[in-house]
Amino acid sequence: MPSLSSEPAVPEVLLRSGPTSYEFVRTLGAARNGELVLARRRYDEGFGGLSIIKRPLPPVSEEARRRLVDEARVSSQLHHPNLLTMLQLKGPDGMPHLILEHVPGYRLDVLLEASEHSRQPLSEGFACHVVAEIADALHHAHTLVDEHGRDLGIVHRDVTPHNILLGEHGEVKLLDFGAAWSRLAGRVSSEGPAVQGSLAYAAPEHVHHLSLDGRADQFSLGIVLLQLLTGRHLFEGAESFDARQRQPPVAEDAVTRLCAHELAERIRNYTVTDLEAATRAVPEALRAIVHRMLSPERTGRFPSCASLSRALREYLRETEQPFGRHEVLAELVSLRYVALRVAAGETPDDAVNDRLLPEPPSPRSAPRSVAHHRAARMRGTPRRR
Numbered sequence: 375m376p377s378l379s380s381e382p383a384v385p386e387v388l389l390r391s392g393p394t395s396y397e398f399v400r401t402l403g404a405a406r407n408g409e410l411v412l413a414r415r416r417y418d419e420g421f422g423g424l425s426i427i428k429r430p431l432p433p434v435s436e437e438a439r440r441r442l443v444d445e446a447r448v449s450s451q452l453h454h455p456n457l458l459t460m461l462q463l464k465g466p467d468g469m470p471h472l473i474l475e476h477v478p479g480y481r482l483d484v485l486l487e488a489s490e491h492s493r494q495p496l497s498e499g500f501a502c503h504v505v506a507e508i509a510d511a512l513h514h515a516h517t518l519v520d521e522h523g524r525d526l527g528i529v530h531r532d533v534t535p536h537n538i539l540l541g542e543h544g545e546v547k548l549l550d551f552g553a554a555w556s557r558l559a560g561r562v563s564s565e566g567p568a569v570q571g572s573l574a575y576a577a578p579e580h581v582h583h584l585s586l587d588g589r590a591d592q593f594s595l596g597i598v599l600l601q602l603l604t605g606r607h608l609f610e611g612a613e614s615f616d617a618r619q620r621q622p623p624v625a626e627d628a629v630t631r632l633c634a635h636e637l638a639e640r641i642r643n644y645t646v647t648d649l650e651a652a653t654r655a656v657p658e659a660l661r662a663i664v665h666r667m668l669s670p671e672r673t674g675r676f677p678s679c680a681s682l683s684r685a686l687r688e689y690l691r692e693t694e695q696p697f698g699r700h701e702v703l704a705e706l707v708s709l710r711y712v713a714l715r716v717a718a719g720e721t722p723d724d725a726v727n728d729r730l731l732p733e734p735p736s737p738r739s740a741p742r743s744v745a746h747h748r749a750a751r752m753r754g755t756p757r758r759r
Contacts, residue, residue, distance in 0.1 A: 388429075389427075389465065405550060425474065426476050427471050428442070434469060447561075448558065452518070457547065482536070485535075485540065486602070491717075500701070501603050504538070509682045512591050531576075533595050534572045536620060540706060569581060573612075573637055575594040578670055589676075596664060600664060609644075646670060
């Protein structure tokens with residue numbers, strides 16, 4: 375009979391940096407230019423919290439190593455509350471490891487999937503707030519200059535629901551600059567036939583291999599807003615292609631290449647007629663903003679993501695939909711509750727009805743407010759996805 379030992383297992387130390395060691399907790403999955411690992415940060419004096427480590431996947435080529443360093447160089451320039459903070463670049467034996475802050479929460483693609491399965495639509499206020507927060511983060515990146523005042527020209531090129539994080543305290547974070555373009559000296563060239571970032575969310579000018587600016591990210595964010603409002607992608611089925619491409623290992627077989635070619639052709643040939651057909655389910659008052667974000671010609675979009683953010687926040691003010699971290703958290707808790715009940719076998723309607731508390735009776739003469747009617751619409755039959 376094997377002996378029982380009270381000695382805890384010795385943790386695997388991924389790397390050390392001065393008096394700080396980073397101990398392996400678990401793998402979080404593949405990411406652009408490497409994989410993500412949850413690590414316990416420990417100082418000589420004791421426990422110091424959790425961090426995320428992004429490290430290259432073996433076998434590590436020189437190009438993969440340089441791309442991870444490029445990502446670190448871009449990320450180190452960025453300091454914004456809606457961006458995941460890079461804390462350090464370190465690595466054993468010349469292998470770069472990006473050390474990032476750990477924000478527990480849910481990626482937006484997971485929330486969209488839970489919303490679809492539970493038939494619990496995300497609210498209009500939630501959609502506008504999340505997109506406005508990401509627009510603020512993008513504007514910071516797009517307008518960044520170096521120490522000499524020269525424009526760095528950063529374009530994220532991978533704005534997707536997978537790269538948007540909703541924190542457990544209501545934070546909204548844009549993730550992963552692994553596909554970003556910039557004018558930083560010495561960067562690895564990304565020229566070539568392949569589209570850097572997600573093809574499913576690429577702007578037409580990106581697929582045409584034209585020079586890019588922040589309006590390409592705005593187009594990608596427009597697709598995200600469309601999904602949040604309607605549950606549908608601008609190019610039907612493209613989100614499924616994107617999800618398959620993110621599953622390792624990515625197989626470059628004939629079927630995948632054919633799907634990519636067909637999707638690229640749809641994006642190249644995208645017109646205003648396609649836009650109008652895809653946005654019929656968007657609330658009328660918001661349709662002008664969505665149309666502008668998703669204009670086939672970049673000159674038709676907002677001049678900057680700051681302008682976009684102002685338009686969305688102004689819409690929320692005009693429609694009396696205050697939205698912030700508290701409201702984000704409440705919506706996440708509600709969605710998670712309903713999704714768990716549905717996963718346990720209940721119908722979506724039963725799960726939603728069980729969640730709601732009866733409203734106190736009000737005097738018959740009391741007028742019903744706009745907020746009351748809006749809440750009633752949200753509690754009604756969920757939109758089809």
